[in-house]
Amino acid sequence: MRSLIARELRLASRQGSDTVAALVFFIICGTMFAFGAGPDPKLLAGLAPGVVWVAALLAALLPLEKLFGADFEDGTLDLLLLSGLPAYLVALAKSCAHWLTTGLPLLLIAAPLAIMLRMPSHVVPLLLIGLVPGTLIFSLVGTLTAALTLGARRGGVLMALITLPLMMPALIFGANAVMAPHPLAAFAFLGAILCLALPLAPLAAGAALRLAVE
Amino acid sequence: MPYQEKTWIKAADKFFFFSRLVACALACQYTAPVRRQFRMRRCKRRVVANLLTGEDISVFRGERLVLRGVALRVESGGALVLRGENGAGKSTLLRALAGLIPLATGRIAWNGTSAQADFPAHAARIAWLGHLDGIKPGLSVSEHVADPERLAVLGLERFANLPARFLSAGQKRRLALARVVSANRPLWLLDEPTTGLDTASVARFADVCATHRAAGGMIVTSTHMALDLPGAEVLAL
Known part of the structure; x- marks a missing residue:
């Protein structure tokens, strides 16, 4: 499984455009909100957590279509499933790779974007702490929907339509944690969602992969 | 005195001789499964005998029955x-x-399982x-x-x-x-x-x-x- 993740990372480093595209999309999306809402610092600071969260979720959607799509089209998916690993471990490895190539870079760049949106600097750590489980949950759920929509026509649109509603609970708790008087409660909920997604999403994604190669 | 000493040594010698025999027998007894396993592993390395069998294989692709009752053996x-x-x-x-x-029907087996x-x-x-x-x-x-x-x-x-x-x-x-x-x-x-x-x-x-x-x-x-x-x-x- 470790070799599978390493291989995915090597592929991503060769074709770095996917990660860069997600990051640039994230920045542009956040900036457009600032232009749309006007330069009022109070208004922007109020919007900032939600904007960063929504922009991060949308940006993380971009590489999902290729997560299994490329392997499905060139026959690698058969080889992955016949590698001797159970299908759920293949899915988990893909989730890890997605988080390392998309979630982690987004985390790194979220702080500058938040400060650009006039978020008070003392709550920026809270935003980042919330985004860690947030992006992890997104990678797990995204892997599931990418596996589910594999081989479907207009799979990319379908994927967004399934993934984004599933991310709403995480978004509610994560974005509210920044401004809430007791952020620990929201983090506990995010952790609970992560604990639920960590075993279930790869299992379901593995079953979906087995169906997709039939 | 020296005579007595000699019989004592003889008795001890006899005892150790027998106990050694018993120990050897026990050792043979207890290591038998391990040695058997080693022998089998050596044999396995020499002749890798595998068998793939398929009986009565039928497969649907969508609505169509593509394979019906295929049997094979390799x-x-x-x-x-x-x-x-x-x-x-x-x-x-x-x-x-x-x-x-x-x-849809049938069985694929590797060495019978x-x-x-x-x-x-x-x-x-x-x-x-x-x-x-x-x-x-x-x-x-x-x-x-x-x-x-x-x-x-x-x-x-x-x-x-x-x-x-x-x-x-x-x-x-x-x-x-x-x-x-x-x-x-x-x-x-x-x-x-x-x-x-x-x-x-x-x-x-x-x-x-x-x-x-x-x-x-x-x-x-x-x-x-x-x-x-x-x-x-x-x-x-």
Whole structure:
């Protein structure tokens, strides 16, 4: 499984455009909100957590279509499933790779974007702490929907339509944690969602992969 | 006094002699299973006897029953060639043998135990070559198959550092075959392995297959061309 993740990372480093595209999309999306809402610092600071969260979720959607799509089209998916690993471990490895190539870079760049949106600097750590489980949950759920929509026509649109509603609970708790008087409660909920997604999403994604190669 | 001493020594000597006998007997008794296992392992290394059997295999593709009541049997060192017109179900049978498609009826067994029951264990016996090569254009040839000897077997050693996107279709096929060789699995499932290969590569492929079978490996392959697989059984679908 470790070799599978390493291989995915090597592929991503060769074709770095996917990660860069997600990051640039994230920045542009956040900036457009600032232009749309006007330069009022109070208004922007109020919007900032939600904007960063929504922009991060949308940006993380971009590489999902290729997560299994490329392997499905060139026959690698058969080889992955016949590698001797159970299908759920293949899915988990893909989730890890997605988080390392998309979630982690987004985390790194979220702080500058938040400060650009006039978020008070003392709550920026809270935003980042919330985004860690947030992006992890997104990678797990995204892997599931990418596996589910594999081989479907207009799979990319379908994927967004399934993934984004599933991310709403995480978004509610994560974005509210920044401004809430007791952020620990929201983090506990995010952790609970992560604990639920960590075993279930790869299992379901593995079953979906087995169906997709039939 | 000295006489008495001597009898004491004699008695002790006798006692130790007998106790040594008992100890040896016990040791033989208790190590027997371990030694048997060692003997068996040595035998196994010499003759790898595997058996793939399929009984009454039927498979649906969508609404259509593509395979009906197919039976097959491949032993160690054996080869099975699947023949039939386009759409006869050759690829379907290969995918079913790999466990990628569920069976409507029938049973696939490896050495008598059901292969469907434990998919990861069955997958670990298989080297797969589908009709797609599964070559990543972004990775180099040596990142697909690290062993230069295995690359040389299919004449790819010169391209080891070349990104796979610069390979021709036939070279990609050869790289996929090199990966099958380097997987070190007993059962090769090959779907039209010689598509796009030149004459020299087809000959190399025949050599590779012969080596694999001589080492006790099994090959199930579909093809429309004449393959050089001596003694291979043919299954017409």
